[in-house]
Amino acid sequence: MQRREFITLLGGAAVMWPRSVIAQTPAKVYRIGLLSGGAPVADASPNGVALIRGLAQFGYVLGRNIEFERRGAEGDLNRLPRLLDELAASKVDVVVTVGYPPALAAKQKITLPVVAFAAGDPVATGLVESLARPGGNITGISDVSAELTPKRMGFLKQMVPALKRVAMLWNAADLGMTMRYRASETGAKAMGISVQPLGVNEPNDFEQAFAAMDREKPDAILMVTDSLTILNRKRVFEYAAAHRLPAIYEFAFLVRDGGLVSYGPDQGESFARVAALVDRILKGARPSDLPFEQPTQFTLAINMKTAKALGLEVPTALLATADEVIE
Numbered sequence: 001m002q003r004r005e006f007i008t009l010l011g012g013a014a015v016m017w018p019r020s021v022i023a024q025t026p027a028k029v030y031r032i033g034l035l036s037g038g039a040p041v042a043d044a045s046p047n048g049v050a051l052i053r054g055l056a057q058f059g060y061v062l063g064r065n066i067e068f069e070r071r072g073a074e075g076d077l078n079r080l081p082r083l084l085d086e087l088a089a090s091k092v093d094v095v096v097t098v099g100y101p102p103a104l105a106a107k108q109k110i111t112l113p114v115v116a117f118a119a120g121d122p123v124a125t126g127l128v129e130s131l132a133r134p135g136g137n138i139t140g141i142s143d144v145s146a147e148l149t150p151k152r153m154g155f156l157k158q159m160v161p162a163l164k165r166v167a168m169l170w171n172a173a174d175l176g177m178t179m180r181y182r183a184s185e186t187g188a189k190a191m192g193i194s195v196q197p198l199g200v201n202e203p204n205d206f207e208q209a210f211a212a213m214d215r216e217k218p219d220a221i222l223m224v225t226d227s228l229t230i231l232n233r234k235r236v237f238e239y240a241a242a243h244r245l246p247a248i249y250e251f252a253f254l255v256r257d258g259g260l261v262s263y264g265p266d267q268g269e270s271f272a273r274v275a276a277l278v279d280r281i282l283k284g285a286r287p288s289d290l291p292f293e294q295p296t297q298f299t300l301a302i303n304m305k306t307a308k309a310l311g312l313e314v315p316t317a318l319l320a321t322a323d324e325v326i327e
Contacts, residue, residue: 027064028065029065029066029067030060030065030066030067030094030282031068031092031093032066032067032093032094032095032096032278033068033090033092033094033095033112034068034069034070034096034098035071035072035080035083035084035087035095035096035098035102036072036073036097036098036099036102036227037072037075037080037098037099037102037228038073038074038075038098038099038227038228038230038231039074039231040070040072041070041072041098042070043062043068046251046253046267047117047267047271050267050268050270050271051096051271051274051275053268053271053272054268054271054272054273054274054275055275055278055279057272057275058275058276058278058279060279069086069087069090069092071083071086071087073101073102073227075203075227075228075231077101077105077173080101080102080105080109081105081108081109084105084106084110085109087110087112088110088112092112093282094112094113094115094282095110095113095115096114096115096116096117096274096278097115097116097117097119097140098117098118098227099118099174099226100118100119100120100125100127100174100176100177101174102119103116103122103127103138103140103176104119104127104175106137106138107127107136107137107138110137111137112137113137113139113281113286113287114137114138114140114287115138115139115274115277115278115281115287116138116139116140116141117140117141117274118141118225118226119140119143119176120143120174120175120176120179120180121142121145121176121179121180122134122138122140122142122143122292124179125175125176125179128292131292132291133288133289133291134288134290134291134292135288136287136288137287137288139277139287139288139290139291140274140277140292141265141270141273141274141293141294141295142292142293142294143176143179143180143183144294144295145184145187146183146184146187148250149183149184149186149187149188150190150191151263152184152222152248152263153166153187153191155248155261155300155318156220156246156261158315159246159260159261159307159312159314159318160219160246160312162219163193163219163220164193165193165194165195165196165219165220166193166194166195166196166218166219166220166221167195167196167198167209167218167220167221167222168181168184168185168196168197168198168221168222168224169198169200169221169222169223169224169229170200170223170226170229171199171200171201171224171226171227171228171229172199172201173201173202174226174228176226180224181197181224184222184224185197188222196212196216196218198212200228200229202228203228203231206232206235206236210235210239213239213243213245214243217243218245219245219246220247221236221245221246221247221248222247222248222249223236223247223248223249223250223254223259224250225249225250225254225264233258233259234258237257237258237306240310241309244310244311245310246260246261246310246312247259247260247261248260248261248262249261249262250262250263250264251264251265251267252264252266252267252299252301252323252324253267255301255302255324255326256303256326258303258306259303259306260303260307260310260312261301261302261303262299262300263298263299263300264298264299265297265298265299266295266297266298266299269295269296269297273293273295277290277293299323299324300321300322300323300324301322301323302318302319302322302324302325302326303326304326304327305326305327
């Protein structure tokens with residue numbers, strides 16, 4: 001090799017070497033804390049699947065440039081402050097909370113940015129100052145139960161034309177879910193439907209709620225969704241089946257799991273919005289400047305197997321409007 005050729009090759013290698021190193025430098029890995037009042041959010045759970053898919057739309061891939069730190073109180077809300085300490089110690093960049101109690105605990109315990117999902121009405125519960133300018137360290141997706149109640153009652157009426165009385169089952173120890181229940185109660189009463197309030201505080205209370213329905217049988221059930229009612233959903237399914245009571249739920253995954261009918265925010269769309277807020281925070285935005293957003297897409301799901309077991313004829317018109325029909 002001639003000397004000039006060697007110098008040229010060496011110079012080229014010197015120029016190319018930094019580019020090669022840069023190309024091999026791994027992208028920053030962001031750490032996202034996931035905090036639930038129930039079980040930790042698993043990748044294969046409805047919330048986990050929706051969140052991973054939502055983050056992927058913004059270029060985040062689990063195991064490549066994001067990692068999850070998962071924590072769940074397993075129904076014992078006294079554990080939430082300690083779990084938040086663990087997330088802070090693990091140096092997460094942002095915390096996604098599921099439910100009102102985790103969001104409230106995060107507001108009281110940490111200064112890390114928080115994106116709250118399924119926490120009810122954040123203004124009515126005092127989580128934030130306003131939807132447009134939350135202030136503090138929390139933003140997220142707000143509740144729209146007041147707007148959804150008339151539609152939920154309308155779907156029930158199509159299945160049960162004589163509908164006059166609805167039992168509403170909710171976690172009375174959860175302010176966010178209590179506010180959601182009150183919005184549903186107001187909407188039902190405005191339609192001339194009486195409400196049987198069945199607040200529960202712990203798993204043992206479900207038997208008392210079932211006994212109350214035994215004494216005064218409603219025409220249908222509405223279950224407000226939170227960690228407590230999700231953990232006890234099978235008991236509600238079984239009671240409704242044994243007493244041939246139609247029940248409506250807030251999210252489609254409960255219908256896939258055996259419930260009769262649901263109408264509520266589409267989880268895929270909601271978590272795409274959660275992911276968008278997470279992305280903006282990771283890029284430097286402050287939660288106090290990010291307005292709480294509202295769901296804009298809603299899903300009607302019907303489980304035909306459950307309907308048949310209850311002896312219900314689902315109107316053709318209702319089936320035609322359903323977004324998801326489980327056979």
